[in-house]
Amino acid sequence: RGNPSRPVQTRRQLATDPEMCMFALTVSTIEPKNIKEAMADSTWIEAMQEELHQFDRLQVWELVDKLFDKSVIRLKWLWKNKKDEDQTIIRNKARLVAKGYAQEEGIDFEESFAPVARLEAVWIFVAYAAHKSFPIYQMDVKTAFLNGPLKEEVCVAQSDGFVDLDHPEKVYRLRKALYGLKQAPRAWYDELSKFLTSKGFTKGTIDPTLFTIRFEDDILLVQIY
Template identity: 50%
Template sequence: MQDELSQFQKFHVWDLVDLPKGVQPIGTRWVFKCKTDDRNVVVKNKARLVVQGFYQQEGLNYTEVYAPVARIEAIRLFLAYATYVGFKVYQLDVKSAFLYGKVHEEVYVTQPPGFEDPHNINKVYKLDKALYGLQQAPRAWYETLSKHLLSNGFDHGQIDSTLFIRKAGGDILLVQVYIDDIIFGSTNELLFREFEKDILSKYKMNDSSTYGTPIPVNHGLHHEKDGKDVDCRLYRGMIGSLMYLTSSRPECSRKSTSGGCQFLGDRLVSWQCKKQSTVSVSTCEVEYISAASGCSQILWIQQQLSDYGLNFTGTPLLIDNNATMSITNNLVKHSKTKHIEIRHHFIRDCAEKHLIELVKVHTDDNLADLFTKAFDRSRFEHLVNLIGMFNPE
């Protein structure tokens, strides 16, 4: 607890002041956590002082709280690009990140329980920096980090505000931010060494410890020779019963499921499996809606890669349904599709602008089926092998 309060003093988080008239201070509380290793042995006792943010009033204690967070697909795309280009990826975890965020509103909090000043018992703390639990804390942290990077030669991604790019000649430095976790890499080692030094010095982490592997080498996991095997037939029976129910009762299966996956080269970066929001009257309509969903994901990936300096058009969209390809490529035909919601027809515009190219794929090689259908072992293993997964054994 004392270490936590020492951090507040170090970063000038607050000032002890008299409470203005008519202002209600926000309460604080301690949150305790025992950090354990993979063997469940306590390695550190941690205390964090948090603000009871649920007492805050919008317009009075805060205005805007939104803070961008990186999509998981964006992180996969980052890693896929890193392996494609061949540069190393590094990770930073900023300790007590929210304490760096500047608070613009006037926010008053009570003194920490157990650490009240006996000579100023009626005084409160006025926040200059954000505390955990404060509604605007994530936004304040992001604003601080963003301003620092932008002032040091970085640019925002065009559609992803959590991606920062710095270009120097023919080299590029990429930084992806997920709250207080940062991954970065560059085609030039000098660029990311410079970035690492800059970030560590700004956030006073020059003496921080490093890890060579994600988990300890002696993680303690081993095969339990005397253990009892789990009966997998129960789980398979439950899933089989649900599949039989949905296929034999028409009222349970009125909506189809869209499935798809996207690759950067031969690297799988995103995949989807979602029940469609509309009731379809034909297989063609189901496939058409699925194709439109896959097209929207392709457009996002194209725009994301443009920040990396890669521009793609004519991206192949693999479909195994001839009617869907005919509807997409023929803009004046198929009057029977006029009941399909207009929002799904944007795929036609994308095909006309050559942003995508519809390619016929044989049903046996349709990878989207892996996310929507059940197969026998041989077909399942074939599709799993096609998406690049492998069994390490």
Template identity: 40%
Template sequence: MKDEMNSMANNQVWDLVELPKGAKVIGCKWVFKTKRDSLGNIKIYKARLVAKGFTLQEGIDYHDTFSLVSKKDSFRIIMALVARFDMELHQMDVKTTFLNGDLEEEVYMKQLEGFITNGNNHIVYKLNKSIYGLK
């Protein structure tokens, strides 16, 4: 959980602000997953902060949805080029790739229990970047 919060801070995902009058605030939750190796041994415990984006309404809280993901066709083309030109292919995983999407809308999210800054319960997160769970 601390790693996830550090990633959020390093990527400047949000600013701490007072909730503007009339603004809607959404909740969030932790999603936990256990990653295992090929033998079934526990390799790593993962925690991901997810916004409760199901409370957002299209046309009111957001207008477009977009996700930066690759398509199967793109992958097949790359694999064909690698095979054709006898190239080497290296795979990598970017933990925080989802945090690169800037938000155009103003979205406010409640602070997490256990991570409330300086006892300021009335302060909320104003999201600058998209996080998992948003529409």
């Protein structure tokens, strides 16, 4: 437990502190090349479990019997060390993605297009905000694609290293999109767009990634990129 009366320290300050030594023990400096290497390191096992916990929390999938008329898309793990501005490893990130290249249009997905903000649009957005002296807030949505409900029925194999021992023959039917699926960007955009419009935002007619809402003399702009 930290001392509440102690000043907050940055990671740069912690570099010469015993706390940094303890912090270093909780992350791995080596990125696994395959599932065998990942399963041999407790820190990467924890990272993969954290990813699967997000799947459960967001109700991304359900374990079902394999459907004979549906193709099963395989999954793969990606492992990446996240670093801070000093290139110090601060987190081990594992991401489970679908091998979307095996998807067939009209069978596994109907539409994959999602509006994407052009760089020029972002420049105009920033320039307008600066001209009006508007504050700008930037944010990132954690595991964004896992929030997008799927319109199509998609089944994926169980992930390497985490196969249900009681039901190894079963597959997962997706309720929401996975990274790697061709329709994942579209599913996420549709969900975010629906949420913003339900809160009173208006979608741009020329730029569908720009949403606005007015409160009397005030205006709030949201640019998705």
